[in-house]
Each structure stands twice: as structure tokens, then as C-alpha cells.
Amino acid sequence: MSDTAVTPSTATFDQFGLAPDILKAVKESGYTIPTPIQEQAIPVVLAGRDMMGAAQTGTGKTASFSLPIIQRLLPQASTSASPARHPVRALILTPTRELADQVAANVQSYAKHTALRSAVVFGGVDMNPQSEQLRRGVEILIATPGRLLDHVQQKTANLGQVQILVLDEADRMLDMGFLPDLQRILNLLPKERQTLLFSATFSGEIKKLAATYLRDPQTIEVARSNSTATNVTQMVYEVAEGDKTAAVVKLIRDRGLKQVIVFCNSKIGASRLARSLERDGVVATAIHGDRTQNERMQALDAFKRGEIEALVATDVAARGLDIAELPAVINFDLPFNAEDYVHRIGRTGRAGASGDALSLCSPNERKQLADIEKLIKRPLDVQHLTVDAPVRHHHEERPPRRERVDGRAEGRDERGGRRRPGASSSGSFDRPHHHRAQPVDDFFLKPYEPSAASVRKVEEAAASSAAAPQKSSSKQPLAALLGGFGMPRKSSSSS
DNA sequence: AAAAAAC
Structure with a gap:
């Protein structure tokens, strides 16, 4: 920029x-x-x-x-x-x-x-x-x-x-x-x-x-990649974990934010926060990987049309999404990976517009904050945020499982999948399938090793680029990294 | 630690 x-x-x-x-x-x-x-x-x-x-x-x-x-x-x-x-x-x-x-x-x-x-x-x-x-x-x-x-x-x-x-x-x-x-x-x-x-x-x-x-x-x-746009004002608010929901409401109200993306670290957290915000009168919806693709697309479209004030998201929405004139993003949780912070706040202040990146930081998130400051190479402005009238809901932890208008119970079978008739009722269907059947094909078994000449050219290209961003952990020569790429081999290897 | 992605 x-x-x-x-x-x-x-x-x-x-x-x-x-x-x-x-x-x-x-x-x-x-x-x-x-x-x-x-x-x-x-x-x-x-x-x-x-x-x-x-x-x-x-x-x-x-x-x-x-x-x-x-x-x-x-x-x-x-x-x-x-x-x-x-x-x-x-x-x-x-x-x-x-x-x-x-x-x-x-x-x-x-x-x-x-x-x-x-x-x-x-x-x-x-x-x-x-x-x-x-x-x-x-x-x-x-x-x-x-x-x-x-x-x-x-x-x-x-x-x-x-x-x-x-x-x-x-x-x-x-x-x-x-x-x-x-x-x-x-x-x-x-x-x-x-x-x-x-x-x-x-x-x-x-x-x-x-x-x-x-x-x-x-x-x-263009623009060093770990830098953050100068037109994005970054603020960190120190707040007790239990006051975070109220803090989000306060930030939205006090600043008169018409639209905001609120990032959470977990899918359950995002769904829960969206419900809490709705109860506090903020039009909100959640977008994350446990919602059906249809729900995800509808949420995004409604947000882009301005029908939704707060889009509560996991990092599925951290990268690349282009939403015009988004005035602010809020980090409900600080991301575990500092780079994700840069991507999240990149959703605001786009195309030269100004934007605010507001982050909530509870006492147990100090390490994440330190990691972020280290990555962006500057300290962030930290303020204590007092939530005057903490909004507490008795059902915060376990909201009532109610049938929704679309006829499905929230939180269950969100992918819209139908249980196979006759399938065991052990509950195993609610768990993700970790072992996908491996197709028997050989087209992907070719070696994954660059030639020495190719490695040299990439190194040269990267070096010639002015101030190519490097993670501190990747300072070692490329050759040292080549061994440990951890590719699945045809027959299980010793690793 | 968590998230994302094919039936």
C-alpha cells in the first residue's frame, strides 16, 4: 500500500x-x-x-x-x-x-x-x-x-x-x-x-x-506480506473472558458499526456468539465449516447485501474474502497463529478505505498477543475495556435445543446429511470421517523432489525480490528443508 | 489448541 x-x-x-x-x-x-x-x-x-x-x-x-x-x-x-x-x-x-x-x-x-x-x-x-x-x-x-x-x-x-x-x-x-x-x-x-x-x-x-x-x-x-495496511487502526481491549460477548455488543453500539466480521477460534464458539448477539439485538449469523455450504453462502450473501450486522466467523473467512466497505473486524479470540491475525484484519480497510481492527484479549491470551506484536514488529495499543452492565444469559453455556424454522435442530446434522437407514445408532455418524477410502490410482505416486537447478533458481528468484518475507524459522537453507516434507509414500514409511 | 477440505 x-x-x-x-x-x-x-x-x-x-x-x-x-x-x-x-x-x-x-x-x-x-x-x-x-x-x-x-x-x-x-x-x-x-x-x-x-x-x-x-x-x-x-x-x-x-x-x-x-x-x-x-x-x-x-x-x-x-x-x-x-x-x-x-x-x-x-x-x-x-x-x-x-x-x-x-x-x-x-x-x-x-x-x-x-x-x-x-x-x-x-x-x-x-x-x-x-x-x-x-x-x-x-x-x-x-x-x-x-x-x-x-x-x-x-x-x-x-x-x-x-x-x-x-x-x-x-x-x-x-x-x-x-x-x-x-x-x-x-x-x-x-x-x-x-x-x-x-x-x-x-x-x-x-x-x-x-x-x-x-x-x-x-x-x-508488493507490500511486505507480514505488514498490515496503514489505513487499518488496530486496538486491543483487555477484557475478562466472560465479558467478551458484552464487549462485542458494546463495541458495535459505541462505535455505531453498521457491519462487522467477528472472528472466533472455534466453530462452536462462533455459533454460540452469533446466538448471544441475536439475543442482544444484533442481527448476526455464523459462518464456519460445520454449517452446510448452502448456509455458508446464504450467510455471506446476506452479509454482503447488508442484511446482517455481525458475521461471526472462524478462519474459513480469514483469507481472501472481499467485502466492500467493511468498516471493522473484531477478534473475539486472538488467533493461535499470528499470521492469521494479519489475514483477519485484512478483511477491513480494503481498496484504500480506512478500517478498524478491534481485538479482545483475555488474560490467558497474552502469549498470542505477544506473538502478533512480534510478527507485525510493533506493539499494539492495549486498553482496558470495562463492560458496565455485563450481559449474562442463563442459557449461555447450553442454549435450548429448539427446532428451527427450517425444521432442523440447531447443532445437529448441520451438513443436512441423512442417516443411513439401518446404520448403527452408536453415534459414530456425528464424528468426522478421518479415514477416507484411499482410491487405488497411481497418478499421484510420482516423486516429489525438485532438481538442484530448480531449487537454485527459486532461491535466486526469492532472494532477488526486495526483502522477501521470511519466517524466522525458515532462514535455514532450502536443502535442509527438503528431507522433512513428510509425504505419504506408497507403502507406509518409517516416519 | 483450531480450522479447512470429497462422496
């Missing part, structure tokens, strides 16, 4: 040589001046080079790869209805379903005046409409990894002609354990392709991923 302030860009989108149909869509989106990352990335992508990008959403990241991708695919766009003429040419992978949906909406709008077709596939929703769309043919596919592999196995998606791959929020995908899925997908793609990797940090793991799957990548970086 500070980059823009120091050297205001006088560039326009016209300078990139994008097709008129693309520029028209850009104009209709209301954009006139490229952001720093767009200015740097668009020429690199147009030139067909691999790229590692350090940038967060809200910096214009999505357009920085979608616009040049559309341009590059344009000559192949066909008006023929034959699916064979519409193989997947560009694949964009994201860690969460909401992010996939959002990226897809952007791609759709940028490509609307072209003959290119795009589609999005992710889990939690019916596969059939997705399969039908794939059958009709799409050039640009946006997906979460699991559902994409599902489509591959069902033979509804063919990745054999992908020319451009984008790994969005790659660090997040690794955090979430997507590496095996990513490997399977990557091994299905043609070797001759362009690969773009976006990540908040260039950790050792990210560098190894890049060294293995990218070819001589160019590094693009």
Missing part, C-alpha cells in the same frame, strides 16, 4: 495490450488504474513466464492473473458448442469454497465479453450441475482440490490440456494439508504449461513447492 503512496502510478490498463473486449469489462468493473501487483504481474503472465507472487487479496491479485490469462486464451476461444473445442485450458485452485466462488465471479465478469467459458467446482454442493457444465465445456476452471479430483475420477473433468495453472493462497493450501491433493492434480497436468503461485509468505515449504513445480519463476512482490 505504501508503495502506491510514494510513487503514484500514472499507468492505465491500456498499456498492457489487452484485447478491447477485456478492457471493456475492466472499465465496467470500475477500474481505471492498475494496482502495483497488476502493473508488475500482468506483463509477466502475458509473456508466458512462471511466477511466484507475494500479495494478499484486496491488492488486486485476482485481476492480476485473470486478465492476462483471459488474454492468452483468447485466440483459442471458439464459438462452437462442441465440448471438444472447450477443454480446460486454465485451472485456478483455491483453499476454500467461498474463495473459489469469489474468484469465479471475478473471472466471469472479466471474460463476459469474450467467448471464453468459465466454471467453478467445489464440495458441499450437488455434483451434477457442475458435471453438466463441465460436459458442455469450459476453458477456465476454478476449483477447490478435493472436488476437482472427484470430477477427475468421475471423468467429468479432463486436465490433459491445461496450459496455465494458478495456485492461489498456496501457503494456506499447504497449511490445510492439501499437498497430497495438489500433487495428484499437478501430476495430471501437461509438463509444458505456465504455473503461477500466490502466497502470503515464501516459507521453506512454499519454496520447495515452487522448486518442484515451477520453471524459472519470476518473483513479484
Whole structure:
């Protein structure tokens, strides 16, 4: 952000040589001046080079790869209805379903005046409409990894002609354990392709991923990734754990916040807080991984439409979500992972607007606070918050289990799944399935080791990027990190 | 410690 302030860009989108149909869509989106990352990335992508990008959403990241991708695919766009003429040419992978949906909406709008077709596939929703769309043919596919592999196995998606791959929020995908899925997908793609990797940090793991799957990548970086936007005012309120709900209500009322995202560390905590806020007259709803995809999308849409004051979320909403003019975020809990703090507060103060990041800190969260201050390299302003009339609810801990208007009891079977008739009633269905049946396929058993030359090039690229962000733990040479990547081998290894 | 993601 500070980059823009120091050297205001006088560039326009016209300078990139994008097709008129693309520029028209850009104009209709209301954009006139490229952001720093767009200015740097668009020429690199147009030139067909691999790229590692350090940038967060809200910096214009999505357009920085979608616009040049559309341009590059344009000559192949066909008006023929034959699916064979519409193989997947560009694949964009994201860690969460909401992010996939959002990226897809952007791609759709940028490509609307072209003959290119795009589609999005992710889990939690019916596969059939997705399969039908794939059958009709799409050039640009946006997906979460699991559902994409599902489509591959069902033979509804063919990745054999992908020319451009984008790994969005790659660090997040690794955090979430997507590496095996990513490997399977990557091994299905043609070797001759362009690969773009976006990540908040260039950790050792990210560098190894890049060294293995990218070819001589160019590094693009805007705004150091662990820095927080200067237009976001950060405040920490010391408050007793039991007063947190009242504190949230007080902050919303005192500051007259029209809309706010409140982050919790647990799914149960988020549901509970949403209910408590509702009882205190705040229109609130929860969004987290135990709600059905339908509920998640409805919650997000209603929030975007302004029908909901407080969106109470887990870290499913911490990254990437772009909600215009969000005046504030509140951390009900401080995140265990300091980096998540940066991502959470990045939901406010977007596109140059100002925003407030208000964090509640109970006495047992001091360590998390210290970790955050260490990461952002500055102390945070801490104030004691007195809650004048603590709002206590007798049923706070265990709200009555009441049938909701949709006929389901809250908190049970939220995925909308139906119990199998005749299944044992031992209650095992309420537990997540940890051991998914491992499909017998061999396409993901190829080795995951970068060549020495590739490692060198990634190291050089990362080093040449000014002040490439490094986690202190990843200062060691890449080679030292290569051994312990912990990949599942075909037959169980000693690890 | 917790979250996310395929039936």
C-alpha cells in the first residue's frame, strides 16, 4: 500500500495490450488504474513466464492473473458448442469454497465479453450441475482440490490440456494439508504449461513447492506480506473472558458499526456468539465449516447485501474474502497463529478505505498477543475495556435445543446429511470421517523432489525480490528443508 | 489448541 503512496502510478490498463473486449469489462468493473501487483504481474503472465507472487487479496491479485490469462486464451476461444473445442485450458485452485466462488465471479465478469467459458467446482454442493457444465465445456476452471479430483475420477473433468495453472493462497493450501491433493492434480497436468503461485509468505515449504513445480519463476512482490495496511487502526481491549460477548455488543453500539466480521477460534464458539448477539439485538449469523455450504453462502450473501450486522466467523473467512466497505473486524479470540491475525484484519480497510481492527484479549491470551506484536514488529495499543452492565444469559453455556424454522435442530446434522437407514445408532455418524477410502490410482505416486537447478533458481528468484518475507524459522537453507516434507509414500514409511 | 477440505 505504501508503495502506491510514494510513487503514484500514472499507468492505465491500456498499456498492457489487452484485447478491447477485456478492457471493456475492466472499465465496467470500475477500474481505471492498475494496482502495483497488476502493473508488475500482468506483463509477466502475458509473456508466458512462471511466477511466484507475494500479495494478499484486496491488492488486486485476482485481476492480476485473470486478465492476462483471459488474454492468452483468447485466440483459442471458439464459438462452437462442441465440448471438444472447450477443454480446460486454465485451472485456478483455491483453499476454500467461498474463495473459489469469489474468484469465479471475478473471472466471469472479466471474460463476459469474450467467448471464453468459465466454471467453478467445489464440495458441499450437488455434483451434477457442475458435471453438466463441465460436459458442455469450459476453458477456465476454478476449483477447490478435493472436488476437482472427484470430477477427475468421475471423468467429468479432463486436465490433459491445461496450459496455465494458478495456485492461489498456496501457503494456506499447504497449511490445510492439501499437498497430497495438489500433487495428484499437478501430476495430471501437461509438463509444458505456465504455473503461477500466490502466497502470503515464501516459507521453506512454499519454496520447495515452487522448486518442484515451477520453471524459472519470476518473483513479484508488493507490500511486505507480514505488514498490515496503514489505513487499518488496530486496538486491543483487555477484557475478562466472560465479558467478551458484552464487549462485542458494546463495541458495535459505541462505535455505531453498521457491519462487522467477528472472528472466533472455534466453530462452536462462533455459533454460540452469533446466538448471544441475536439475543442482544444484533442481527448476526455464523459462518464456519460445520454449517452446510448452502448456509455458508446464504450467510455471506446476506452479509454482503447488508442484511446482517455481525458475521461471526472462524478462519474459513480469514483469507481472501472481499467485502466492500467493511468498516471493522473484531477478534473475539486472538488467533493461535499470528499470521492469521494479519489475514483477519485484512478483511477491513480494503481498496484504500480506512478500517478498524478491534481485538479482545483475555488474560490467558497474552502469549498470542505477544506473538502478533512480534510478527507485525510493533506493539499494539492495549486498553482496558470495562463492560458496565455485563450481559449474562442463563442459557449461555447450553442454549435450548429448539427446532428451527427450517425444521432442523440447531447443532445437529448441520451438513443436512441423512442417516443411513439401518446404520448403527452408536453415534459414530456425528464424528468426522478421518479415514477416507484411499482410491487405488497411481497418478499421484510420482516423486516429489525438485532438481538442484530448480531449487537454485527459486532461491535466486526469492532472494532477488526486495526483502522477501521470511519466517524466522525458515532462514535455514532450502536443502535442509527438503528431507522433512513428510509425504505419504506408497507403502507406509518409517516416519 | 483450531480450522479447512470429497462422496
